[in-house]
Amino acid sequence: MSTRRQDLTRPADLHHESFSGPLRRRRPEYLDYLPPCNDRCPAGENIQAWLAAALAGRFREAWEILTQDNPLPAIHGRVCYHPCETACNRAVLDVPVSIHAVERFLGDRAIEESWPLVGPSQESGRKILVVGAGPSGLSVAYHLRRRGHEVEIREAGPVAGGMMHFGIPAYRLPRKILDAEVKRIEDLGVRIVLNHKVEELLQEKEADGFDAVFVAIGAHLSKRVDIPA
Missing domain, CATH: 3.50.50.60 (FAD/NAD(P)-binding domain)
Structure with a gap:
């Protein structure tokens, strides 16, 4: 007796005319996709996380999240060509989020207030x-x-x-x-x-x-x- 096996490596259908992806045709699937801004960031930053903290006014927390990936935010916020904004989903509604400007603001704020980078919890001996x-x-x-x-x-x-x-x-x-x-x-x-x-x-x-x-x-x-x- 043959058994039908589902190909779990096949990309999910997220563009079906029902606009519900695989939910009506197959069992629900958990899809782990990077947000488009994060995906395009050349420094690999967790943009949505630090933007959320900055939006709430928690600027030092936002900077600490940002510098987990990129130790040079004041520089990056000036010279990066910000492909994150080109990929931003918000562009289809009005304008992209000003990610580049917020990154520069956080980097400059850290310099002005002398926020230190987080060091190691213990030495490795290497x-x-x-x-x-x-x-x-x-x-x-x-x-x-x-x-x-x-x-x-x-x-x-x-x-x-x-x-x-x-x-x-x-x-x-x-x-x-x-x-x-x-x-x-x-x-x-x-x-x-x-x-x-x-x-x-x-x-x-x-x-x-x-x-x-x-x-x-x-x-x-x-x-x-x-x-x-």
Whole structure:
């Protein structure tokens, strides 16, 4: 006797003319979809959660939720191209939610009131080397530190920030904002060594007793405009 088996991997029909998806044709299913704004966020933020807290006036709580994923909200709130707003469901009703502006507001408020980032609950005993103090290196250093690892960033340049410092003009990203968010990561316990070019990666890893290395040297390449002569 043959048994009919339902293919549970098949995508649910959410666009049937009855507008009730699979409920009238099949048994109810639990569907775990990301909200479109969260899905499009390049930093992977839980946008709906921190927006809800901000809407209720709980700004520090909103900032703490935001910085669980992104330690640079004042920077991100200025330079991100905010695809979250392009994907926002609200656009079909009137206008998208101003996610970008709220993120910038929370980041600036945190700087003004000197809110500290949440540190590790306990130390792991592991030591990690991060090569490069650009946005990738700073972000990974932050998340590794929150897990309790000892983190050191070695940067070849004279300042931390990478292309955030050298590639974005100051009128778009004020240097005091960049410096404040970098300092907050340092205050968490991340050590940043400037003017240190790592040339022998394995040698430095073994000599200084690092358990792992994260290479965040960026991709400093120009892009052609391709305008015909």
